[in-house]
Amino acid sequence: MSILSISASSSSSLLPSSKCCSSFLTPPTHTNSNLFLPIVKSKKKKPVGVTMSIEAGIGVMATKLGMMSFFEPNGKVVPVTVVGFKEGNIVTQVKTEATDGYDAVQVGYRRVRDRKLTKPEMGHIQKAGSIPLRHLQEFRLQSVDGFEPNQKLSFDELFNEGDIVDVSGTTIGKGFQGGIKRHNFKRGQMTHGSKSHRALGSIGAGTTPGRVYKGKKMPGRMGGTKTKIRKLKIVKIDKDLNVVMIKGALPGKPGNLLRIAPAKIVGKNIPKS
Numbered sequence: 598m599s600i601l602s603i604s605a606s607s608s609s610s611l612l613p614s615s616k617c618c619s620s621f622l623t624p625p626t627h628t629n630s631n632l633f634l635p636i637v638k639s640k641k642k643k644p645v646g647v648t649m650s651i652e653a654g655i656g657v658m659a660t661k662l663g664m665m666s667f668f669e670p671n672g673k674v675v676p677v678t679v680v681g682f683k684e685g686n687i688v689t690q691v692k693t694e695a696t697d698g699y700d701a702v703q704v705g706y707r708r709v710r711d712r713k714l715t716k717p718e719m720g721h722i723q724k725a726g727s728i729p730l731r732h733l734q735e736f737r738l739q740s741v742d743g744f745e746p747n748q749k750l751s752f753d754e755l756f757n758e759g760d761i762v763d764v765s766g767t768t769i770g771k772g773f774q775g776g777i778k779r780h781n782f783k784r785g786q787m788t789h790g791s792k793s794h795r796a797l798g799s800i801g802a803g804t805t806p807g808r809v810y811k812g813k814k815m816p817g818r819m820g821g822t823k824t825k826i827r828k829l830k831i832v833k834i835d836k837d838l839n840v841v842m843i844k845g846a847l848p849g850k851p852g853n854l855l856r857i858a859p860a861k862i863v864g865k866n867i868p869k870s
Contacts, residue, residue: 652736653866655744656858657686657752658706659841661766663851667832667842677832677842680855684708688748689725689733691741701737702744705730706854732854739867752841752857753834761860763827766848770821780814824848828860 662679669675685706692701709731711719722729725746756762776782776797785793797816801809826847833842847855861867 650737650861651867652738652858653861654859655702655704655736655738655750655755656762656856657682657750657755658704658732658734659752659855659857660707661847661849661851661853661855662840664846665842669832675832675844676846677844678847680841680843680847680857682752682839682841684728685730685732686750686752687725687727687730688744688746688750689722689727689730691744691746692735693741699737700739700741701735702741703733703735704750705733707731734856736858753836756831756834756841756857756859758831758834760831761828762831762843763825763858763860764829764843764847764855765823765825765858766853766855768820768822768824768848769850771819773817774819775816776814779816779819782814 659680659682662681664676664678667675667677683706685708687705688702689705690703692699692703694700705722705727707730709729711729713731714722714729719729727747771778775795777784777795782797784795785791785798787794800813800815826845829847830844831841832844835841843857847853849855859866863869
């Protein structure tokens with residue numbers, strides 16, 4: 598036997614069998630071809646449609662006039678906010694499940710000149726047969742039966758004295774403020790060599806996590822945001838002066854636009870779901 602034949606036989610003995618080699622060289626056959634693709638977490642799709650919360654009933658828009666003290670018949674002094682009404686609170690559109698996908702009533706408030714509105718806005722208002730109105734807001738209801746375009750909404754017909762309402766509006770803007778005024782932080786020492794009086798102080802560790810957590814209470818713009826004050830009592834309705842007195846403070850300063858709606862009580866006037 599030659600050296601070449603010996604080397605060939607020895608090399609062939611060192612190689613794995615064809616059955617064993619096929620298991621390494623032949624890619625596995627899987628029914629699912631997506632196993633070799635990179636795993637990507639799918640984001641949850643947001644629900645399509647309107648996610649606006651349902652109101653307990655139709656409401657109106659009003660104008661904040663100021664605050665005063667009101668004496669109840671028993672002599673108790675109650676701080677109230679006086680709310681007035683300008684021309685408006687007219688139904689400009691009735692939305693239904695069949696046409697818009699949800700039931701809602703659109704209300705317009707505060708009459709303005711024609712030139713103050715754009716042509717699309719004027720066309721929308723004229724379609725309802727209403728006067729030019731500055732503000733348009735929707736009240737999503739469980740049922741819109743009984744409402745029609747150009748219908749006048751009166752506060753004394755919708756609410757009574759003693760009713761509980763939710764009032765929303767834009768708060769007074771305070772501008773850029775520090776942590777003490779914005780978040781009620783405590784100040785540092787004013788004596789004994791302290792150099793940190795109204796400073797924010799430490800905002801986190803250095804090495805770990807090496808950054809500032811999101812949502813950290815820090816100086817920034819304060820106020821000027823939309824807020825809602827819930828469950829306020831109607832103390833007095835004056836039809837002669839066309840004003841309403843609501844117990845407590847309301848957002849914004851005099852002249853601010855307010856949205857008044859019946860207070861939502863889960864399980865009583867709105868469903869639990």
